[in-house]
Amino acid sequence: MKLNQLNMKSIDEIREEMIETVTCSKSDIFQIGEQCRTNYKSMTNELEQIKQMMVKLIEEGDQLEEQVLEARLMLTEVSMNFKTYTEGEVRDAYEKAHQLQMDLSINWQYKKQLLDKRDDLEQRLLGLNETIDRADQLISQISVVMNYLTSDLKHVGEVLENAKAKQDFGLKIIEAQEEERKRLSREIHDGPAQMLANVIMRSDIIDRVYREQGMEAAFSEITSFKKMVRSALYEVRRIIYDLRPMALDDLGLVPTLRKYLQTIEEYHNHSKIEFVNMGLERRLPTKYEVALFRMIQESVQNALKHANACEIKVKLEITNAAITVLIKDNGVGFDTTKKKPESFGIIGMRERVELLNGELTFDSKIGKGTAVLISVPLINKS
Numbered sequence: 177m178k179l180n181q182l183n184m185k186s187i188d189e190i191r192e193e194m195i196e197t198v199t200c201s202k203s204d205i206f207q208i209g210e211q212c213r214t215n216y217k218s219m220t221n222e223l224e225q226i227k228q229m230m231v232k233l234i235e236e237g238d239q240l241e242e243q244v245l246e247a248r249l250m251l252t253e254v255s256m257n258f259k260t261y262t263e264g265e266v267r268d269a270y271e272k273a274h275q276l277q278m279d280l281s282i283n284w285q286y287k288k289q290l291l292d293k294r295d296d297l298e299q300r301l302l303g304l305n306e307t308i309d310r311a312d313q314l315i316s317q318i319s320v321v322m323n324y325l326t327s328d329l330k331h332v333g334e335v336l337e338n339a340k341a342k343q344d345f346g347l348k349i350i351e352a353q354e355e356e357r358k359r360l361s362r363e364i365h366d367g368p369a370q371m372l373a374n375v376i377m378r379s380d381i382i383d384r385v386y387r388e389q390g391m392e393a394a395f396s397e398i399t400s401f402k403k404m405v406r407s408a409l410y411e412v413r414r415i416i417y418d419l420r421p422m423a424l425d426d427l428g429l430v431p432t433l434r435k436y437l438q439t440i441e442e443y444h445n446h447s448k449i450e451f452v453n454m455g456l457e458r459r460l461p462t463k464y465e466v467a468l469f470r471m472i473q474e475s476v477q478n479a480l481k482h483a484n485a486c487e488i489k490v491k492l493e494i495t496n497a498a499i500t501v502l503i504k505d506n507g508v509g510f511d512t513t514k515k516k517p518e519s520f521g522i523i524g525m526r527e528r529v530e531l532l533n534g535e536l537t538f539d540s541k542i543g544k545g546t547a548v549l550i551s552v553p554l555i556n557k558s
Contacts, residue, residue: 198318205311208307212311223298226294229290230291230294233286233290244280247273250273251270378397378400385397428460429459430494432465433490436473448488450489451492452489453494456496458494464499468501471529472503474522474524478522479503485505496554498553499551500550502549503548503550504546511540512538512540529550533552534551535550536549537549
């Protein structure tokens with residue numbers, strides 16, 4: 177008993193030290209990433225200035241080349257008719273030609289320096305971008321480790337009996353949570369956060385328009401302002417809806433899918449999404465409804481984001497014995513014979529299907545679109 181308590185104490189001490197070390201490492205990596213982002217922005221601005229200077233130098237160089245050509249023609253004329261020109265005119269012609277040639281040479285040398293500096297900056301920007309991406313990956317991985325280390329480990333003895341299996345399962349769950357948080361962070365930053373920032377700026381504009389141009393012009397700005405607020409509200413509702421549609425619990429799979437696909441079609445107004453229910457429209461056990469909804473959601477999002485599809489058809493058939501779903505798109509497709517690392521979304525789909533003892537297959541060709549077939553046996557339980 178004392179030995180077990182000692183082991184637990186030792187494990188807790190080691191875990192606390194690991195947490196402290198990992199926390200410091202995460203902070204250091206975050207600082208490195210932020211410094212790289214600052215340097216990246218500064219160097220990007222400098223590169224833009226260099227490009228603008230290059231354009232100006234090229235224009236000046238073209239003008240100088242024309243002037244040099246004219247000066248050489250003048251020298252030829254002077255040389256051929258030397259006696260008809262005064263000594264001062266001859267000297268001026270030679271000096272002008274020499275000066276223009278010098279200016280052209282300086283222009284060329286300056287352009288060469290700027291080209292070298294531009295190439296160097298572009299290489300350094302590539303390196304910085306790789307460092308930023310690597311820092312983000314490391315922070316995400318460290319967050320996974322932190323969540324795992326700070327989780328409840330009171331029953332260490334039981335956990336250690338099957339440590340490998342439980343570790344893999346726990347890490348997958350935590351990684352999924354981190355990926356979802358990252359996705360939500362990006363969506364909120366790129367969507368509602370940007371819109372709300374624009375709302376604040378627009379409110380200042382309305383105030384200035386009212387003071388400078390009067391009520392009528394201010395009303396026109398307010399109309400546009402209301403549209404912006406509606407768009408921000410719509411974006412927030414869409415993100416909430418993506419997390420988990422409340423209709424799934426209240427109405428079931430078929431009505432929720434119909435509403436969800438209609439909403440996605442409206443949001444992606446360049447794409448047409450067709451939903452066909454060929455079977456029964458009845459409630460299913462919760463685990464079936466949630467799993468099927470998530471798999472269809474993942475397939476549709478993949479078709480829109482990665483396959484650039486403009487036409488998507490979702491066919492659902494529920495019988496007493498099985499559930500079959502076909503998601504077909506006219507996107508870019510992919511070569512199924514080439515092996516490549518699967519995305520986390522596809523891995524999640526496979527795991528959901530396996531939990532329901534079902535099958536998941538992909539049929540795709542480059543330029544011919546993709547068809548995802550989900551087949552799940554339905555076990556009726558009282």
